[in-house]
Amino acid sequence: MTKKPVVAILGATGAVGQEFIRLIEEREFPYSKLKLLASIRSAGKKMMVNGTEYTIEEARPESFDGVDIGLFAGGSISKTLGPEAAKRGCIVIDNSSAFRMDPAVPLVVPEVNPEDIAWHNGIIANPNCSTIIMLMALKPIHDVSPIKKIIVSTYQAVSGAGKEGIDELKEETEAYLKGEEMHPKILPSKSLHKHYPIAFNLIPHIDVFLENDYTKEEMKMVNETHKILHDTAIAISPTTVRVPVFRSHAESIQVETEAALTVEAVRRAIDQFPGAQVLDNPDKMEYPMPLYTSEKYDCYVGRIRKDIYNPKAINLWVSGDQIRKGAALNALQIAEYMLAHDMIK
Known part of the structure; x- marks a missing residue:
């Protein structure tokens, strides 16, 4: 440069x-x-x-x-x-x-x-951060065999709601541990009339609900994936969830491809993809976790396994830093x- x-x-x-x-x-x-x-x-x-x-x-x-x-x-x-x-x-x-x-x-x-x-x-x-982290795991698979369907559930850190989201988790955790009342003001979305504590909680609602009962955050994952991969035929079913984690998102993904792929082929494709790393050793209890993917550049992929019922589907777990790569x-x-x-x- x-x-x-x-x-x-x-x-x-x-x-x-x-x-x-x-x-x-x-x-x-x-x-x-x-x-x-x-x-x-x-x-x-x-x-x-x-x-x-x-x-x-x-x-x-x-x-x-x-x-x-x-x-x-x-x-x-x-x-x-x-x-x-x-x-x-x-x-x-x-x-x-x-x-x-x-x-x-x-x-x-x-x-x-x-x-x-x-x-x-x-x-x-x-x-959107959740789209980026998902596609870092799925693009190498898509390059081996075109993706036909994605089912994804996200576990999204409070950093996605900005500094205020991070501060809210800190304050609520301190209040809860002291036995004091929590006063949520930010989540699930600052723009909404009702808020829930995120400390020791999960909120299956990010951004506003749309007419189809999916949230705006969920539809971002659908529409943005179609645009980035230049393929509007990919079927995508998302559920986005806010979790009490500071800055690294995680996602559970089932991906169905045109051809049946082996776990070894998927691992190899992801490991050769820039910005993605496989961390997948069940015997050693090694898999990506938000606490350990925070502050990292790469997205980490583990729990890679064939679906039990669909021979063309692979299940996997990905985690990446929302503020960084996201x-x-x-x-x-x-x-x-x-x-x-x-x-x-």
Whole structure:
């Protein structure tokens, strides 16, 4: 990567924005200038990046003048500032859901469909975290034999609800252990009129319910998978569940393929896929767990086994860090890919 772009991070003070900064430092992402942007509430705060102190600026359309890459942490502001940034020549890599299903916007997991980056018009969308982690396990299988059907249940960390979700789990756990009353305000969704504690609990409800009785989060997995794999014929049945885990998602998946595959072929395909690792030793009680996949770059896959009744189905378990691969890392990898392929002018 010879070019050093001007980079702006929108939402620099939130959980994903903070992860952008950590990853830029860890991966030595090149930049000639860095701008940290947030809402007016955070403007004026100081933050250190690579030993240099930066002042948080209020995010405005003109903030993106002269910026090459905009790393958007997500949120409703993307809808307004995304097009404004793109208009000014900035390539926006956006973590919100605002542009994911826009047919003019590529929806990209770099290991899965990097070729789609080429047709962007200034905005590239990061998929939903649960979709990314699922496809890191399923794309290598899809490459061996096309996927026909997916049944998936997610076990999603509170980091998916942002810093507020993480704080809520901490506060509720402390209150519960002290015998005090818990006061949920965030989950299952901040926008809803009713909230439930997540400490020592599971909530089978993420985002709002739609007319078909699936949640918006569940339908994201359906629609985004179809778009990323360019195949709307794949049958997908999702159930998304919030669990009292801080930052790493897990998913139980049954995948049916066109041809019957052996467990050995599936293991080999996943292990050879960049960003995925097999951790599957039942005899040694080794399998992926959120506590141990947190802070990791890769997604880990285990419990790989043939379905008992369907000869063309494989059951597996995957876990990956929601804030990293499910959000900030995926977006930064898109930027790295574009730099490596000379796609930043």
